[in-house]
Amino acid sequence: MNDWDRDWPAPAKINLFLHVVGRRADGYHLLQTVFRFLDFGDTIRCEPRSDGRIALATPLPGVPPETDLTVRAATALRAATGATAGVTLHVDKRLPMGGGLGGGSSDAATTLMALNRLWRTGLDSSALQRIGLGLGADVPIFVHGRTAFAEGIGERFTDLVPPPAWYLVLVPAVAVPTLEIFRSAQLRRDTPAIADDDWRPGFGHNDLEAVACALYPEVARHLDWLRHYGEARMSGSGACCFVEFAREPEARAALAALPPGMKGFVAAGLDRHPLA
Numbered sequence: 001m002n003d004w005d006r007d008w009p010a011p012a013k014i015n016l017f018l019h020v021v022g023r024r025a026d027g028y029h030l031l032q033t034v035f036r037f038l039d040f041g042d043t044i045r046c047e048p049r050s051d052g053r054i055a056l057a058t059p060l061p062g063v064p065p066e067t068d069l070t071v072r073a074a075t076a077l078r079a080a081t082g083a084t085a086g087v088t089l090h091v092d093k094r095l096p097m098g099g100g101l102g103g104g105s106s107d108a109a110t111t112l113m114a115l116n117r118l119w120r121t122g123l124d125s126s127a128l129q130r131i132g133l134g135l136g137a138d139v140p141i142f143v144h145g146r147t148a149f150a151e152g153i154g155e156r157f158t159d160l161v162p163p164p165a166w167y168l169v170l171v172p173a174v175a176v177p178t179l180e181i182f183r184s185a186q187l188r189r190d191t192p193a194i195a196d197d198d199w200r201p202g203f204g205h206n207d208l209e210a211v212a213c214a215l216y217p218e219v220a221r222h223l224d225w226l227r228h229y230g231e232a233r234m235s236g237s238g239a240c241c242f243v244e245f246a247r248e249p250e251a252r253a254a255l256a257a258l259p260p261g262m263k264g265f266v267a268a269g270l271d272r273h274p275l276a
């Protein structure tokens, strides 16, 4: 199949733990986290166009097309390389917005990787990651493409391979703006840093969880339900929460027991981005 005809995957990520260990002079928070990709996500199709425009066939409610992270990614790639080709982007959106699953960031990363191949602009992964960081703190991990312990604002990686696992991910019916959580006066910003090789499965907690639960009680309600099955965590800045299972049938049985009014999905943890 021609690369122009294919669907490019943009998987979700979850943060297996997320500690806020400090703050930079510019206000950005210094984090330690483990990113893991899920075999669940959006897909993107790129359609060539001859008029040199970057267009979006699938605008999202409340997001002006020129601010959509896919359009911004395509625009940034052209600015960095001098490419002049046009494209129409089609995004099949399955990931919730403001969900903490990195949906917009993953769309941006996949757009960068797809167009870098389609336009033959030849940038390497670190150049794409630098462009990605200008679009959002979560974009570089998707370009990096391997499960990793991350530091800084989430752009310095040490690869690792956690044991195989399945996740039940709950999607509360609220969108949590990342900025609102990071600017809260209640946020703990002093968790002691660990060494990159000190991480073990099950280690840590999510420092953003307490703030998100206080502002959005639906997040707390979903976490409480998940705790019947194990150590439940919120991903990123929320709202999505997850619990880990060693095997798929247990995860599916928990999903089947979900009460009316709660939504979720089951996905396998991946060690690599499907485009890596």
Ligand SMILES: C[C@](O)(CO)[C@H](O)COP(=O)(O)OP(=O)(O)OC[C@H]1O[C@@H](n2ccc(N)nc2=O)[C@H](O)[C@@H]1O
Binding pocket: 015, 018, 027, 028, 029, 030, 031, 033, 100, 105, 135, 136, 137, 138, 139, 152, 153, 154, 178, 179, 182, 236, 237
């Ligand atoms: C919470 C995480 O999802 C963990 O993976 C990410 O750190 C958030 O990444 P993101 O959604 O791509 O966030 P961005 O769009 O870069 O940042 C949104 C806003 O959150 C704040 N922000 C973000 C990341 C960070 N390490 N410290 C921050 O203080 C900044 O005020 C920023 O303006």
Ligand SMILES: Nc1ncnc2c1ncn2[C@@H]1O[C@H](COP(=O)(O)OP(=O)(O)OP(=O)(O)O)[C@@H](O)[C@H]1O
Binding pocket: 060, 062, 063, 067, 068, 069, 070, 091, 095, 096, 097, 098, 099, 100, 101, 102, 103, 104, 105, 107, 108, 138, 175, 176, 178, 236, 237, 238, 239
């Ligand atoms: N292609 C896109 N997909 C989703 N959101 C987008 C996109 N482009 C721009 N946005 C904007 O970015 C905001 C954050 O979206 P996203 O789905 O990445 O949040 P998130 O899952 O909380 O991310 P993170 O885990 O990185 O905090 C949305 O509310 C929306 O306004």
